[in-house]
Amino acid sequence: MLSKEDNELLTQTSAGTPGGDLLRRYWMPICPAAELTAEKPKRRVRILGEDLVLFRDGQGKLGLMAEQCPHRNASLYYGFVEDDGLRCPYHGWKFDAEGACIERPFEKNKDARLPECAKAYPAQALGGIIFGYLGPLPAPLLPRWENYVRKDGKRTITVLPVHHCNWLQAQENSVDPVHTYWLHAHILKSKGLDPRATAYFGRPIEAYDFDLCHEPTWSGIRKARVYGGDKPEREIGHPAIFPNILMNPQAGALVSHHRTPIDDKTTYIIWQEFWPSPDGKEVEQRDEDIPVTYLDHPKGADGEYDLSSFPAQDLMAWETQGAIADRSREMLGASDRGIVMWRRLLKEQIELVQQGKEPVGIIRDAALNDIITFHLSKGQMNLSLGAAAE
Ligand code: FES
Ligand SMILES: [Fe+2]
Known part of the structure; x- marks a missing residue:
């Protein structure tokens, strides 16, 4: 449970708010690179409450x-x-890409270059996705996550429908180890869908744990589960990466889920998916050839959500928490410990930025950024069904 003040602090995204200032220290995915075409090399964008135009000159x-x-x-x-x-x-x-005015027809000195005329931000493409950086300069390096830069496989991208809720609701779900049983397995089972996923996530969860990680290139929380039942398993802890990413092994792919705030009450979600070749063979794939799938919003005209898929089930849970979930009205359990840890980390980092310091997970050393790999077997956690969350 949070005070109303802390809830506001953690969920605000616009410029000049402490939360918005923190989020502006990180590169944010904007759209698939394939959305800028030769026929239409521009796109309207709204991120962190700012209305922008993205273009390729x-x-x-x-x-x-x-x-x-x-x-x-x-x-x-x-x-x-x-x-x-x-x-x-x-x-x-x-205006050029740096925001300088380079021509003013019908004015005196019409060709004089006026620097910093339009408000412009750095943008870069990597692994088929365009990122923007809205924070103070110099911009940090755009992280080279392994799914973006590995060559031994192919990439795909999925763009989820706009979520009508604050970004933090999606991110908190990344450190929620038990929602998979009811929200995913049980709903799918009740609909007779996806027997494999139902069997995997429908196993009883006998223990879980959370590990706060501070690596040279990222910080975040790994969550892990122990499943019982007919096929017991100790799951490898996959990480939620601060502030707004989940790195997830997903049906043979390594997938990063990015939650870019459009504003305080809407969120853009894009998945970057890397499918390693079974034989380790390199694959040539240009950015513009990466297939992009767009998912529809699952809410029908009657106001009911169609809950036939994983992303639709998550979306329903996050949107129905409210546009900005009121965390002053919660009753947390032990399984929410990761969420409490995430909120604490977020608050600490907001305060650091307010003190003029650099938050975690910012990379400025190119030697660290050749490729950022996730050792998904790392981390010795002490798994148990814990005591109540703080
Ligand atoms: S040139 Fe843009 S408003 Fe006049
Ligand atoms: Fe989920």
């Missing part, structure tokens, strides 16, 4: 800037993408 450079033109505020989204920048549709002022 004629030289292939990515630009991410405030949608409203600095001249008289018309939308740059309707502008013209040119070789060296984006030209406003209203009076034709042109």
Whole structure:
């Protein structure tokens, strides 16, 4: 349970709020790279409460800037993408990817370069996804997670429907080890769907534990479970990565789930999926050839959720907690210990940023960032059904 003040602190995302300032220290996925095409090299974007335009100029450079033109505020989204920048549709002022105004037709000194004219942010593509960084410069390195850079397999991407809830509800689920039994296995079983997943997640959970990790390239929490029943198993602890990622082994793929706040009450979720070749063979795959699947929102016209899939079941749980879950009205159990740990970590990091310090999981040393691998067998946890959460 949190005070109303702490709940606000942990869930705010806009610029100038402590939570928003923290989230701005991390690269955020914006969309699949394939969404910018030669025919339409621009896209409207809203992240962390800011309305932006993403574009790829004629030289292939990515630009991410405030949608409203600095001249008289018309939308740059309707502008013209040119070789060296984006030209406003209203009076034709042109801005490069760094936000400098490089042309003002019908003005004196029309070609004078005016730096820092439009509000622009760094953008980079990796592994088929475009990321933006909305924080103070210099930007840290974009983390090279193994699923983004490994060559011995192929990649796919899944874009989930916009979730009508705060990002933290999705992230807290990543350290919730017991929801899989009822929300996934039991619902699927009741519908006669997916017998394999039902059998896996329908086993009784006999123990669980959480491990706070501080690695040189990431921080987060590994959760692990011990299953009983006919096929007992001690599951390897896969990590939730601070602040808004889950790294998940999923049906033969290594998948990162990213939760980008659109604003305080809506969240964009994208999965980057890497499928290792069974024989370790390298696969050539250009970014634009990575297949992207878009999932529909499962809520029907009658207001009922269709709960036939894992992502739909999670979405229902997170949205029905409320647009911003009221954590002052909770009754936590022992299985929520990971969530308590996550909130504590989040609050500590918000406070660090407020003191002018760097939060965890920021990479500035290129030598650490060649490839970030996840040793999914690491971590000796002491698994038990714990005492009540704090
Ligand atoms: S409003 Fe953009 S050029 Fe005038
Ligand atoms: Fe789930």
